[in-house]
Amino acid sequence: MVPAEDIHSALQKIPWFSTLTPEHFKKTAELAHLRYAKAGETFFREGDKQDYVYIVLEGRVSLDIFVPHHGKMHFYTAEPYDVFGWSSVTPGMHQRIAGAVAVLDSTVACIDAEGLRQFAENDHDFGYLLMRRLANVVASRLMVTRLQLIDMFAGPTETMND
Amino acid sequence: MTDKSLTIGSTVALPKPELDLLMADLRKNGFQTVGPHLQDESIVYTKIDGLKDLPRGILSEQNPASYRMIQTGKDRYFDFIPGGQSWKQFLFPPRHTLFTAVKDGKWLLKENDEPTPRYALIGVRACELAAIHIQDRVFLREDFSDPIYRLRREGLFILAVNCLDPDATCFCVSMGTGPRLAAGFDLCVTELDEVFLVEVGSELGRSLLADRTYDLPSAFVQNTANQALERAAESMVRTMDTSDLPGLLTGQLEAERWTEVGKRCLSCANCTLVCPTCFCWDATDQVDILGKSTRRERVWDSCFNPHYSYVVGGNTRPNIRSRYRQWLTHKLGAWKGQFDVLGCVGCGRCITWCPAGIDLTEEVAAIRAEVKA
Amino acid sequence: MTTTLINTSAHSAGYTDKLLLPHWAEIVKIIPEIEGVTTFQLKFTDPEVENRYRFEPGQFNMLYVPGYGEAAISMSSDLETANGLLVHTIRHIGNVTRGTSRLKVGDVVGIRGPFGTSWPLDAIEGLDVVIACGGIGLPPLRGAIYRIIRNRDKYGKVTLLYGARTPKDLIYPTEYETWQKAGIDMQVTVDRGDETWTGRVGVVPMWFYHFRVDPHKTAVLTCGPEIMMRFVIYEALARRIPSDHIYISLERNMKCGQGACGHCQQGPYFICKDGPVFPFSALENIFNVEEY
Numbered sequence: 042m043v044p045a046e047d048i049h050s051a052l053q054k055i056p057w058f059s060t061l062t063p064e065h066f067k068k069t070a071e072l073a074h075l076r077y078a079k080a081g082e083t084f085f086r087e088g089d090k091q092d093y094v095y096i097v098l099e100g101r102v103s104l105d106i107f108v109p110h111h112g113k114m115h116f117y118t119a120e121p122y123d124v125f126g127w128s129s130v131t132p133g134m135h136q137r138i139a140g141a142v143a144v145l146d147s148t149v150a151c152i153d154a155e156g157l158r159q160f161a162e163n164d165h166d167f168g169y170l171l172m173r174r175l176a177n178v179v180a181s182r183l184m185v186t187r188l189q190l191i192d193m194f195a196g197p198t199e200t201m202n203d
Numbered sequence: 204m205t206d207k208s209l210t211i212g213s214t215v216a217l218p219k220p221e222l223d224l225l226m227a228d229l230r231k232n233g234f235q236t237v238g239p240h241l242q243d244e245s246i247v248y249t250k251i252d253g254l255k256d257l258p259r260g261i262l263s264e265q266n267p268a269s270y271r272m273i274q275t276g277k278d279r280y281f282d283f284i285p286g287g288q289s290w291k292q293f294l295f296p297p298r299h300t301l302f303t304a305v306k307d308g309k310w311l312l313k314e315n316d317e318p319t320p321r322y323a324l325i326g327v328r329a330c331e332l333a334a335i336h337i338q339d340r341v342f343l344r345e346d347f348s349d350p351i352y353r354l355r356r357e358g359l360f361i362l363a364v365n366c367l368d369p370d371a372t373c374f375c376v377s378m379g380t381g382p383r384l385a386a387g388f389d390l391c392v393t394e395l396d397e398v399f400l401v402e403v404g405s406e407l408g409r410s411l412l413a414d415r416t417y418d419l420p421s422a423f424v425q426n427t428a429n430q431a432l433e434r435a436a437e438s439m440v441r442t443m444d445t446s447d448l449p450g451l452l453t454g455q456l457e458a459e460r461w462t463e464v465g466k467r468c469l470s471c472a473n474c475t476l477v478c479p480t481c482f483c484w485d486a487t488d489q490v491d492i493l494g495k496s497t498r499r500e501r502v503w504d505s506c507f508n509p510h511y512s513y514v515v516g517g518n519t520r521p522n523i524r525s526r527y528r529q530w531l532t533h534k535l536g537a538w539k540g541q542f543d544v545l546g547c548v549g550c551g552r553c554i555t556w557c558p559a560g561i562d563l564t565e566e567v568a569a570i571r572a573e574v575k576a
Numbered sequence: 577m578t579t580t581l582i583n584t585s586a587h588s589a590g591y592t593d594k595l596l597l598p599h600w601a602e603i604v605k606i607i608p609e610i611e612g613v614t615t616f617q618l619k620f621t622d623p624e625v626e627n628r629y630r631f632e633p634g635q636f637n638m639l640y641v642p643g644y645g646e647a648a649i650s651m652s653s654d655l656e657t658a659n660g661l662l663v664h665t666i667r668h669i670g671n672v673t674r675g676t677s678r679l680k681v682g683d684v685v686g687i688r689g690p691f692g693t694s695w696p697l698d699a700i701e702g703l704d705v706v707i708a709c710g711g712i713g714l715p716p717l718r719g720a721i722y723r724i725i726r727n728r729d730k731y732g733k734v735t736l737l738y739g740a741r742t743p744k745d746l747i748y749p750t751e752y753e754t755w756q757k758a759g760i761d762m763q764v765t766v767d768r769g770d771e772t773w774t775g776r777v778g779v780v781p782m783w784f785y786h787f788r789v790d791p792h793k794t795a796v797l798t799c800g801p802e803i804m805m806r807f808v809i810y811e812a813l814a815r816r817i818p819s820d821h822i823y824i825s826l827e828r829n830m831k832c833g834q835g836a837c838g839h840c841q842q843g844p845y846f847i848c849k850d851g852p853v854f855p856f857s858a859l860e861n862i863f864n865v866e867e868y
Binding site for chain 1: 778
Binding site for chain 3: 301302304306309310312314342346347349350351453456457482483484485486487488490494497499501504506511512513514515519520521522524525528529532533537540541
């Protein structure tokens with residue numbers, strides 16, 4: 042476990058944390074620790090239990106889904122200050138629905154998902170800020186997913202003589 | 204009467220047979236005389252040799268999606284209202300070879316060296332002359348001058364005719380283009396039962412007329428003509444409110460009416476082909492069977508054709524709704540910004556020749572009503 | 577129009593008095609890029625035409641393949657780098673461009689051009705530049721990239737966001753390292769990564785979530801699928817980059833290149849002569865209208 046000052050200064054760099062009250066910040070930081078992952082190191086696999094929500098500080102973490110006959114499909118990379126594993130904070134989800142692996146040497150803040158959920162439950166002011174942040178994360182993921190779904194670089198479905 | 208008194212702006216009374224001789228003179232001077240001719244129960248514009256080829260004693264009766272010829276038996280040549288063809292076919296040919304590329308080891312270009320025909324247009328109506336002036340702005344610009352159009356336009360002789368009996372699809376009064384001609388012709392004819400009243404509009408017109416036998420028009424004849432012209436303007440039933448048309452249409456790109464008219468429109472392109480101002484064209488290669496030579500042609504195109512807005516990946520206007528919207532918002536909207544004039548002269552051809560009877564004056568009114576609602 | 581469009585000064589070899597009459601150019605080199613995409617290096621057969629011909633990045637030529645017809649193809653280089661040659665990267669997907677896929681070195685094609693407006697590389701001097709492109713949208717910007725690299729000190733931060741479907745769909749991959757070293761922040765994104773890909777996975781517009789831009793000193797140049805450009809523009813506008821600092825290259829059916837044939841007319845413009853590069857401020861009322 043890394044010293045508390047490290048996690049404090051690391052979290053302070055993340056834009057969202059600078060909007061928290063000192064008390065909210067302190068309590069969140071108590072739930073967090075840093076993890077240094079070498080390229081290739083796995084954070085979680087599909088089906089794992091939901092223990093942490095992650096924020097990338099440095100490096101790059103790739104999210105993947107295993108598709109039979111296609112292997113692992115990488116559908117998103119989390120860049121610095123990006124959240125991944127966010128569904129662990131939402132109620133009702135009990136296992137990972139994607140895998141996460143560092144593709145570059147990465148520093149990641151790991152926040153205890155259950156602790157965060159409890160905190161939000163007990164303090165709705167904090168809960169509101171947390172859910173608002175997560176709504177933004179989900180909205181951005183949705184935008185990316187839509188554009189991928191459109192498959193905008195695909196060849197034309199019809200051709201005509203011109 | 205001597206030709207010395209004849210000047211630009213003069214009006215004379217010309218016995219009808221004299222027009223035959225005038226056309227003959229035009230041909231002697233190297234012009235092809237082209238004009239209205241009754242063919243297949245329709246008025247077409249084609250090569251004519253004289254009065255005998257004109258549609259004598261013919262009236263047309265035009266309504267949305269309806270065109271009929273009526274025999275009057277009268278000794279008059281210009282009572283009809285023009286049919287589906289317009290003069291643009293002579294200045295902007297529907298099909299024109301640009302060049303031929305021939306492969307003889309390497310590819311060589313052979314330019315089209317056919318001589319440019321010199322046309323004398325016989326019987327140009329006010330709306331049609333306005334249409335030519337609009338196409339002048341389209342084809343002869345500072346940054347682009349169409350050589351095919353320019354050469355034909357430069358050599359053009361225009362014998363104009365005032366309209367005395369507008370059809371039900373006409374709305375030139377609304378568009379400010381007719382029915383009376385003001386300028387831009389070589390000669391302008393107002394036809395009365397006994398005689399042509401002819402106004403001189405150019406030096407060439409003056410010199411041609413000077414060789415003919417004519418009289419000074421009596422006050423009675425002039426009065427009759429003026430009254431007929433006033434009646435013509437008053438009798439026009441169809442109207443279009445042109446106030447800020449570009450603003451109206453470009454502000455209503457999502458009007459419900461586009462969806463509604465999109466259901467009636469067949470996207471057949473008739474309106475664009477009969478329109479005297481529509482100018483879109485395509486270029487295509489006609490390859491010989493051995494692949495050794497290919498003829499590159501310019502052909503008329505239409506914004507209603509599916510391939511018109513094809514880009515890699517598909518058609519940018521797959522729905523008829525958007526093609527009709529494209530046509531009307533260009534013609535009555537963006538056209539003004541691009542060419543400083545609207546692209547409609549009120550000739551009514553697109554109304555008559557639309558197989559679905561779509562009437563642009565009605566469409567504009569409906570869009571206006573949507574704004575007010 | 578209250579909006580100022582881009583003014584491009586270039587010396588054309590294409591505006592002859594003969595309508596659509598091309599100049600022949602010989603294929604001197606063919607470079608396969610990715611599947612279905614090839615770069616052609618062309619040289620005018622008439623030296624006088626070659627000497628007269630000048631262009632700016634962002635402009636296009638009408639390329640004529642006898643028997644197939646013409647297609648509008650962007651310049652894929654700049655004048656200095658091309659060194660007298662015309663460089664066109666072509667996706668063989670339409671009737672004409674499929675015709676080009678059969679051509680060999682030594683064959684000739686017809687060229688008319690250059691046409692249209694160019695990337696406003698002088699006007700954006702002093703600004704940070706975000707170049708956002710996708711797929712076959714990179715070639716029309718490569719000339720601009722070369723120009724910026726040669727005048728690197730005239731611009732602030734320069735970021736190239738490039739997106740493609742998969743890692744094997746990336747065009748010009750061997751040049752990225754050179755560009756990065758020349759002071760361009762390369763941010764390459766693919767829709768779908770494979771096991772070996774360590775770059776970004778996602779879509780081009782998401783870059784805006786991860787990086788801060790200074791809206792008052794940033795220009796955006798974008799070219800690619802219209803849907804991608806739309807989202808780049810949403811993100812840029814959301815970050816308060818002024819719409820006249822966002823430049824977009826549009827694609828429409830074109831037959832003449834001179835605003836004459838009518839095909840590319842859209843709203844008040846002929847895309848071929850008033851564009852293809854527009855400040856977004858000139859398109860605000862028409863860009864998002866479906867099927868317009």
